[in-house]
Amino acid sequence: MMIQGYQRSDGRKGIRNVVAVAYLVECAHHVAREITYPHRDGAHVIGFPGCFPNVYAQKMMERLCTHPNVGAVLLVSLGCESFNRYQLEQVVAASGRPVKTLVIQKSGGTRSAIAAGQDWVAQTIADLADAPRVDMALSDLIIGTVCGGSDGTSGITGNPATGRAFDKLVEAGAACIFEETGELIGCEEIMAARAATPELADELRAAVYKAEAYYDTLGFGSFAAGNADGGLSTIEEKSMGAYAKSGSSTISGLIKPGDIPPKGGLYLMDVVPDGPVRFGFPNISDNAEIVEMMASGAHMTIFVTGRGSVVGSAIAPVIKIAANPEMYENLHEDMDINAGRILLGQASLDEIGAEIFELVARVAAGEQTKSESLGHTEFILTYKSFEPIGPACLPV
């Protein structure tokens, strides 16, 4: 399979060439959304709702606006928010991408701002249409995985099948990211045993202990009512199922949101904030996790669901894996792969793993996922706070 990507100035390559329309405070969200409406295939809304400054949010927006799948950026500012739009515009301009900042308070109002933004987006999409393409290999890819709406079937079908696909991708030189340390509680020792070095093993364990303490303070685990409806009884049961997505490769490193894997291999993303509990739950919904993996460069996300999620994402395609045949029947128009066939004896874990691997390659080559073709571009970014990763976290 020949993948034709988009070369970026930092050496990375993209599999899409999207115009990101980024609101810098919730007050600019409506204008940003209206700007993209006539151009929904080529322009996606991302943004940060808060008016208070946040180092993490600034870094995330800088990473997302220079994501390899992004070809140009329109920043939509109300004008009085605390977000450092000057720095963000500089970072995007330095990457060689077309960028423009639209300040609503200086634009004559909602209607004028929307019109100016739509004009810029239309011209930019036309300009991007003849962007040069370059050959791209599987080893140029960063792939994330998430499970959402999990149930008792996720951990025996879709998650281990994704683990098989991850094994093949890592073998092909890709960087693969699994995450949600709050859903690895109970798995810390078996996971640490797969670390490339003893020092990394300590970091992996510490990340899960941190998650345990954090969720303990909050009083809830990373566990929704629907998980219990689907037969999952405890967070540690959910964890064991979620952990299966990581496959069996050696764990090469531990990253935090926005850290870009320096080479191929399997990485754990530590998504639980550092320091005292602030700003509430670490990831308030599945898209928060997808956004963080995109900020670390994920070109696409493999999303396993048992209860049945329909979400996609702005910027980077989402492949959805149905974990059981009943849900697949209900939501087949949203599901890319039916891993529920494993329960019926119609396919093995290896066969579904191979299907996922092949679909990843086709999506990288331009094939639309179900959520892409349905126009899903969910996005959410909230407040967090992180310390930098330690010296033992990355492969040398």
Added chain:
Amino acid sequence: MRNDSRLLILHPDDNIAVICQPIKAGEVYQLDGATLTMPATIGLGHKIARRAIAMDEPILKYGVPIGLATAPIAPGAHVHIHNMRSGYTPTVSLEAARAAHEGGK
């Protein structure tokens, strides 16, 4: 006798089996040499006990503890939040709210 193919035993040490294809209430099935009757229609992905489990005994799935029994559990019984708990954080469920809602209709 072979175990019912609608049940999945993920690890030999496990004291639960996972329902991977529907078994209706009242249906008879084979598990670990015993002939058992399904007590209620239990959804895909849910767990039933392979053997008697004592109060406070770990529930083993994938060969590892996934929580503790909060009551004695009989072979073939549904193992879920009504008779087990996490060793870490409590489990959130809307079962009580749903029962109240449906009871009021």
